[in-house]
Amino acid sequence: MKTNKKVVKAGIGYTISNYLINGLNFLTIPIFARMLSTSDYGIYNTFVAYQSVLFILIGLAIHSSYRNARFKYKYKSESKNKYNYETYVSSSMVMILLITLFLFVFINIFSSLAQSLLGLDILSINLLLVYSLGSAVICCFNTNASLNYQYQSFVKVSLFNAVSNILMSLLLIKFVFITRGYFGRMIGTSLSIFIVSVYIIVYFFRRAKPANIKEYLSWGLKYSLPIVPHGISQVILSQFDRIMIHRMISSMTAGIYSFAYNIFTIIQVTYSSLDTVWSQWFYEQMHKKNYGGIKSISSIYITAMFVFSCIMMLVCPEVILILGSAKYYDSIYCAIPIIAGGYFSFLYLIPSVVEYYYEKTKYIAIGTCSAAIINILLNYIFISIYGYVAAAYTTMFTYFLYFSFHYTFAWRIQGRCLFSTKLILLTIVAIVFMVGVSLYFVKYIMVRWGIAILLSLLFIVFEEKKYGFGLAFLKRK
Template sequence: MENMGTNDKTREKKAGNRVLKAGIGYTIGNYLLKGLSFFTIPIFTRLLTTQDYGKYNVFLSYENIIFVLIGFAIHSSYKNARYRYGLASEGAEKGKDYHSYVSTTICLVLCSTAGWLLAVNIFGDAIENFLQLDKVCLNLLVLYAFGNAVMTCYNTDAGIDYRYQKFIKVSGINAILNILLSLFLIVFVFQKDKYIGRILGSTIAIVVVAVNIIIEFWKREKPCKDLSLLKWGVKYSIPIIPHGLSQIVLNQFDRIMIMKMGTDENAGIYSFAYNIYAIVQVTANSLDSVWGPWFYQKRKDNDLFSIRKYSGYYASYMALFSSAIIFMAPEIVKILASENYWDAIYSVIPIVAGGYFAFLYTIPSCVEYYYGKTQYIASGTIMAAIVNIILNFVFIKKYGYIAAAYTTLAAYFLYFLLHYLIAIKVEGKILFSNKVMLGCSAGIFSAVILGNVLIDHIILRILVVLLLCGAGLIHEEKTLGILKRFWRSNR
């Protein structure tokens, strides 16, 4: 019995190290990938006018909407499908296992893309007038969304088994191709309408990567003939579509409204501010790739103590990290862009704070996904998105585009709060610490206020950042010792 207990502890330690290594690997890999983008931001902001930069980012905003529709949000079903269907190597029926399911979902994405391309070319004139994009850009929009949908499926699939190396490889190829093709097209081909060169370079890169992903999926396992698997997946994912669209409204629609109610230049400056928000987003997405599968396993094992404990650490460390970004935002903006973009400083602080609450939502939302209550997920996000649209309409008109950053912060806080309450309803009890969640929320709002007060005092802001980092590191090493464990596991 003693040996059995020791073996269980050994297996648990190995599993923990695997999760830890994957989490750090995803984060480092994503930073390296984002570093490529950050390195090229000063180049693109100098090659593109603020108008061109605004048009490209509005194109991306539309793409994020079409991506959800083209992909049916089918990737959201993968975690559940992994436990529902299992693998052939685990005894599941070959042709009806998880890998067959994934291959079949790709067929759905391909059929959807063909339908969208047909619609765009038949009803092109009406869509052109509504979106203010020409027919070439509309076709590129659909193709880019297709590539994004396939890549999201691939990254979700890789994340389930903590295969962060595959994610880094595919995303790295896409990022490098995107940058090189865009620079070539902007400098040598589209010297007048440079935003088209940026759009075309991005689209070609992601489509090339997507085609290779599809080949890899179908080599691993052919699509299944039993459509009952796909019917389940569509039924699970359909309610996620309005949720995904509402997320886009929260994350992107402010830029579209600024362009409609203001100018392309304002949209470009405001869009640039989201490059700093991306620091928080990349970190959150990296960790969520590991947090989601870990939560599923712990909830399946009914290990509620670990969920409560580590969700508290997770929320707290991300709050410290986001606060540090808020205090260093003015310097980050000045390093990354020319003086034409420096007005973005006043938008960055609330946008980064909103990004923290976008991250915080991922903690309670795991409960909704675990139980398959996707209709609840959609309702909470739709309510937050409606509030965001109303606030944007009122305050952008009255106070200008900077107001959109604060309305987005308010909407994201509501977004987290609604999903937290929904998670309690679905679970039937509170899995997470109310005290920690309240403390983190108060801390972020305090950082927004203090960040604005100290916006012209760089020395004081640096001292605050050093204090935050020091306190976080000391607490982490006393409670978790992640850095020490990671160092030991790689020796």
């Protein structure tokens, strides 16, 4: 009973802190959007996109092995063996530091090649290494903290990083890098996360000195390396279009396109938080073989996210004007199809939990890598022909394929469909239709908001008649 309370408390803590931290970053978007030119905004977002790939290569997804390592090597308090979980974690930090050192030497020796490939100056590339190192270390820390439901540690580290990142960036852009605002943003982001990562590494080393590194890493990398292609492919799906726009067109258009992704972030934070609850509940129901319950609850979950995505498409022109300014208005034409892509990205989470449940992670890598390769090819073809807006539609299409691959794999693994295929197909057709509606009425605010309110009311009526969760929740309150 105490364990259940601890799990629930930790789950609530992680969810609230996730909203809080992402909310802080989201609230600063209007500030940075106005302080930076569209070109500076594009350069910084390209920098962030590169970091999303580089931090995976620096960490080699070693954090994913921590849960298994915790049971394989056990904590100091559980085992008298000199090789324990704490030692494993500190040894993994040595690997991350060595990879970073190697990349630092390589990049600075072949600086011309690095600058040519990435389209950034050498100082920015070195900051990119610092930023990626910090991200890899924090990822390891948060995974380690989650093993004992230490959400307080997660909150403290993440909140300090977010606040210091914002404050440093604002000061540097305002008073130091006035003409190169993107550089002030890069330094503020990299310096704050570096300070946090130094604290974490010292904490891990004090807890246990690195030892038996060869044996630890031979096992750890055997576990984590297959996950690297999946992680990189996810980044390609969400970030690579910005890099391609930056290289193929300009940093200014990359900035406009990147701004459109801020609307997608609202959906992403919502479904990633809800997925924590959904995946845990799914495992419990699979254990009970409650397939009827899975189909019923997944249907209301899918419907709710569909309605939420439609509403975001309908109101996104006003959201963009509030968060940014008139100079980002053209991002509306990217934001609407990107939001539809975000809905398909959410749909992927529904079947993927089946793959994780049965430990068929090779299927996850195959599905994600296939979608990522298609995304790159389509972007290369259509950006050159139709411009940066085309990337929004290729993103929408490849996220649809991303979901379709995993839905097919889950069906094969289970031997039956656990979810309502009819409902999913209906929402897929409807979300594409709503892209057209939102774009057609983009100049008609009353029509769009009227449809958004109508959809909200229809969903509330449908939910209460079929399930009654909302009313039951209010009665409990």
